[in-house]
Amino acid sequence: MKYFGTDGFRGEANVTLTADHAFKIGRFLGNYYRDDKHRVRVIVGKDTRLSGYMYETALAAGLTASGADVYEIHVTTTPSISYLIRKENFDFGIMITASHNPYTDNGIKVINGIGHKLEEEIEEQIEKYIDGEIPELPYATGEKLGRCYDYREGKEIYKEYLERLVQHSFAGKVVALDMSNGSASSIAGAIFEKLGATVHAIHNKPDGMNINRDCGSTHMDKLQAFVKEVGADVGFAYDGDADRCLAVNEKGEIVTGDHIMYLCGVHMKNQGKLKDDVVVTTVMSNMGLYKAFDRAGIKYEQTAVGDKYVCANMMENDYVLGGEQSGHVIFKEHAVTGDGILTSLMIMEAMLSQEKTLSQLTEDLIIYPQLLVNMRVKDKVAARDDADVQAAAKEVEEALGEEGRLLLRESGTEPLIRVMVEAKTDELCEKNVYHIIDVLRAKGHENK
Numbered sequence: 219m220k221y222f223g224t225d226g227f228r229g230e231a232n233v234t235l236t237a238d239h240a241f242k243i244g245r246f247l248g249n250y251y252r253d254d255k256h257r258v259r260v261i262v263g264k265d266t267r268l269s270g271y272m273y274e275t276a277l278a279a280g281l282t283a284s285g286a287d288v289y290e291i292h293v294t295t296t297p298s299i300s301y302l303i304r305k306e307n308f309d310f311g312i313m314i315t316a317s318h319n320p321y322t323d324n325g326i327k328v329i330n331g332i333g334h335k336l337e338e339e340i341e342e343q344i345e346k347y348i349d350g351e352i353p354e355l356p357y358a359t360g361e362k363l364g365r366c367y368d369y370r371e372g373k374e375i376y377k378e379y380l381e382r383l384v385q386h387s388f389a390g391k392v393v394a395l396d397m398s399n400g401s402a403s404s405i406a407g408a409i410f411e412k413l414g415a416t417v418h419a420i421h422n423k424p425d426g427m428n429i430n431r432d433c434g435s436t437h438m439d440k441l442q443a444f445v446k447e448v449g450a451d452v453g454f455a456y457d458g459d460a461d462r463c464l465a466v467n468e469k470g471e472i473v474t475g476d477h478i479m480y481l482c483g484v485h486m487k488n489q490g491k492l493k494d495d496v497v498v499t500t501v502m503s504n505m506g507l508y509k510a511f512d513r514a515g516i517k518y519e520q521t522a523v524g525d526k527y528v529c530a531n532m533m534e535n536d537y538v539l540g541g542e543q544s545g546h547v548i549f550k551e552h553a554v555t556g557d558g559i560l561t562s563l564m565i566m567e568a569m570l571s572q573e574k575t576l577s578q579l580t581e582d583l584i585i586y587p588q589l590l591v592n593m594r595v596k597d598k599v600a601a602r603d604d605a606d607v608q609a610a611a612k613e614v615e616e617a618l619g620e621e622g623r624l625l626l627r628e629s630g631t632e633p634l635i636r637v638m639v640e641a642k643t644d645e646l647c648e649k650n651v652y653h654i655i656d657v658l659r660a661k662g663h664e665n666k
Contacts, residue, residue: 221348222341224524224630228316228325231269235324237276239348243312243326244280246347248364249355250340251286251309258286261302261369263294264314265401265459268426269324273314277326282364283357289369293424295401295460297557298376300333304554305375310336315401315459318436319631321427333554334533335526377405381412383552384563386570389414393566394453394466396441397422398434402460406559413563418448430457435464435545435558442470452569452576454562461525462545463558465565467576474585475545476507478561481579482547483516483539485568491538491551492516498531498540498548500524501625505640510583524630525556586622589647590638593658594665598628601635601663610657614639614650622646626654633665 229235251258264270278288299311316323328336393415397403403422421433435455445453453466465473486492498519521527525546541547546556595601622641639650
């Protein structure tokens, strides 16, 4: 599609994603969901980016002009929108966020009435409306015009829900939190403190321009050092909209999404709560995870990269746990999308119920060395499908055999080709990744 990718409509603020785009998205959705039997109710949230104010206002204008009532929760997390749609019976929701991207980017993520990402066929219709390929939509008039409501209480409803899920007191535990100067800043610390933990927080003072800047789940070194500095039992890092979480154990070591799926999968299996003893992963998960699953008697499914594909597999088969290496983890009993704060609470539950440290819960998982290189390219499809690039990929796969693997794919949200290799040593990873990178450069695909 032209505008919408795997995670909504994302782009540079007022360059590739403008206020006019947001207004038209609001206009279309307000009309699409219009029903003579009831007023359309939509919840709108945002992360802490400076451009969020602009999109929030433009979306509200488009929605109310089409007759929808807008409930503005303001700064919140993406998973809170998904939860409140289902809990409070909203027709749909919108989250204004570019997740882990820099503040200059933003995005519009539409969530349907059951808390999932919007169906692609509706996104396609939105694109046609933006490009003027379908007739102008009618405006609401008179008493049918929509209203805007301040819905800050929705955030409290969400916080109370998460708190009720926890069975153990966190008293005596020291927890370090990296809020990424994003959506988690006003939520996560309060929850952990309410549950009894001693909380030390960093990157929890958003100013509109510091979201994800050298912090959060994409820059774990800051949290690793902070955990050691404050003597924390565990550290958690969120991304900009808090739908993902990575952790740091008491030794200062990174705990990836693969580690989280492993320790939670084993914990749920032991409790008899892991349906069919299956965990849903993506093709990005490490070979070491699958070997550890085999030893633990846990089966697994693999999907394409993207939490929406993990979610689709889980819903289709009624599996209860799935996620991505990047920290999007779905606990289907409690949510229908990745939720970083929920994930951190579930890790705490596993630690407390088993009376083990985080390092002890993951000691049976040995991660294979892995190298991922992202190349900015002129044309993602042309670069991926280049015959010489494909030939180089085949050479790498043959050289690795069963002792490693290659993943060559295009980004769903950025003009990037991702080249990832797992192998027994870092040297083998580097050699094979750059064999393909060198071919991409030689063929002129790199966009410097």
